[in-house]
Amino acid sequence: MRGTLNKELVIRLLKYRRILTQLKSLGFEKVFSNNLGDAIGVAPALVRKDFSLLVLGGNKRGGYNIDYLSEQLGLILGKTNEQKIIILGMGKIGTAIAQYKGFLQGDFEVAAGFDVRPVGLPESLSLKVYPIEELAAFCNANSIQVAILAVPEEVATESHKLLKDSGIRGILNFTPVELKTTPNCIIHNINIGVEIENLFFQVIRNGLSGA
Amino acid sequence: MRGTLNKELVIRLLKYRRILTQLKSLGFEKVFSNNLGDAIGVAPALVRKDFSLLVLGGNKRGGYNIDYLSEQLGLILGKTNEQKIIILGMGKIGTAIAQYKGFLQGDFEVAAGFDVRPVGLPESLSLKVYPIEELAAFCNANSIQVAILAVPEEVATESHKLLKDSGIRGILNFTPVELKTTPNCIIHNINIGVEIENLFFQVIRNGLSGA
DNA sequence: ATTTTATTGTACTAAGTTTCACAAAAACTT
DNA sequence: AAGTTTTTGTGAAACTTAGTACAATAAAAT
Structure with missing residues (x-):
């Protein structure tokens, strides 16, 4: 079924x-x-x-x-409650997602953030940011299967590899690089730039009939 | 064609x-x-x-x-260059998107942000945040057609109406409320919560064959 | 008890999209 | 010059998905 x-x-x-x-x-x-x-x-x-x-x-x-x-x-x-995810790349997008209200409603929990520098943690947030060297060990110890990728475009590919090597089985990818699903790791790409370009195209095509 | x-x-x-x-x-x-x-x-x-x-x-x-x-x-x-967008809701998600690197590559420009309080503007960013009362006038004066909606869920519906009343013809909606496209205003919904739930479902269904 | 109304459940229809498979043709090789 | 290879272009097939329309039926009304 x-x-x-x-x-x-x-x-x-x-x-x-x-x-x-x-x-x-x-x-x-x-x-x-x-x-x-x-x-x-x-x-x-x-x-x-x-x-x-x-x-x-x-x-x-x-x-x-x-x-x-x-x-x-x-x-x-399946119950998604109590599921844990991690975020790789705690820049603006990463930290914004970490604080996303929708997550606080009990759907799932951000277990940790990872970044090249263990910096920029907003004090109000009870979330720890670790250096990426600790990624694999953390995922292993906490059975993390799903990650959000929010690193700069330049390091998207290597970060992708890093996540796979850490045992991650699903990635929500916010970088503009189109990553591909493999048998071991499912990718969902969210390309904000393409989304906006697409919206512009639809709007322009839709014409100004109602303005 | x-x-x-x-x-x-x-x-x-x-x-x-x-x-x-x-x-x-x-x-x-x-x-x-x-x-x-x-x-x-x-x-x-x-x-x-x-x-x-x-x-x-x-x-x-x-x-x-x-x-x-x-x-x-x-x-x-169509050339999307030089197209301008505005962001309604300059919370974490809104400001993160305003600073999104992909936009800096010349695809389009964030002309302004709007929020209930004209606050929290990161000083490094040369972007002005206006109170929402000025939204309609600004959109009119600058021929803004496309907006990003990043307000809290509770005010998503009224914000949607506000954007439509301001002449906005396309909205990229980051709130969890499913807005609907009308002849005058195209909506693209990005529901991060649903995306993650979906990823969890796919991962769990995909099984652990490779771990 | 009978009639009316509202809503589900589904067979059928229609439309759209992707993949397959191979002929056509251009470029390269010998 | 002839043959080989590579890659496009596309008709047909396969697949997938959504929409239509209506019979079945449960509830409500009379």
Whole structure:
């Protein structure tokens, strides 16, 4: 079953889960496919299809039960709580991500930062920054599997190698260098420059009809 | 022709252009479809298909001419140089992006930052941070079309409205709230939390075969 | 109890995208 | 000059994904 979960579907499921958590905290008990569709920006039929594929049933007029859905999605997606990540490259982007509010909501924890210089640590943050020489030992000792890469472009490739050699199995790459997934290490590239160029292109193409 | 450029294709074209710029600076004159495919992580046949679609020809054994390709991609994608953006929300993420090295390479310029408080400006950065009351006037006076949204989650929705009311036509959204594209304003959502959850899921599913 | 309404579940349809496979052609070799 | 190699260009196939439309059915209303 899980072999059939493609990338886009997984992202939708993660988003459903986030919405469900919010709805639950608001005291809601059930939800309809069009609510979820609206919330994550897809058609209601696709929501139903997704749940149908996962054999998560709803009630013909009562929609879906939020508790049940949350629970089942938890089983399928796994609990990410208590998962730990490290950040390699504690420059502006790295430290910003370390303090990202979304992480404080209990999704996962930044276990440590690493940099060439053990510097620039904002005092308010209870996060230690170690020199990169200690990366492999730390990852090993703490079973770290996932890392954020936020080093300067010039050292992206060598940092990538370093992470792989430290046993890291997944990297969220914020450098502009396009890293490639291998059987041992999954890469997700976030290229902010390309994202903005892309946005400009879409905006210009979209024209000024409404301005 | 441009109507046929879908989202993924545009991203590939932007990536080709970046690679070509790098190759040119290294003194290369021609490039093969497999080089470009390797560089951006797609099959060579797709590279050729892309260029074929855009009627960008290569030489049957000599590959593609880098200068020509660069020039033509420039015509298709538009020059993003000299484009200006603003950042709404000058917290950690906002200021980090303002200082992002990739932007300094001349792709575009951060014209100003905006925040509820005109505070926290790093002195080394020649960027002014204005109170949000001035947002609409500034965007109007400077013809700003694209913005980065990096405010706290709680004020994401109202900030979104504010940007639209200020004439912004494209938003790169770093808040966890899923904003939706409208005819007048294109949204690209970057949800770091979801990205990390997704990475964890892929890593766990991928198993530990190589560790 | 019957009718109406709202919503799920899914077979079918449609569209889009990537990969495959190979002919065509240019450049190089002998 | 003939043959060999390399690389493009592309039609066809395969795959994937999303959308449509409607039957089934549960709940609500009368």
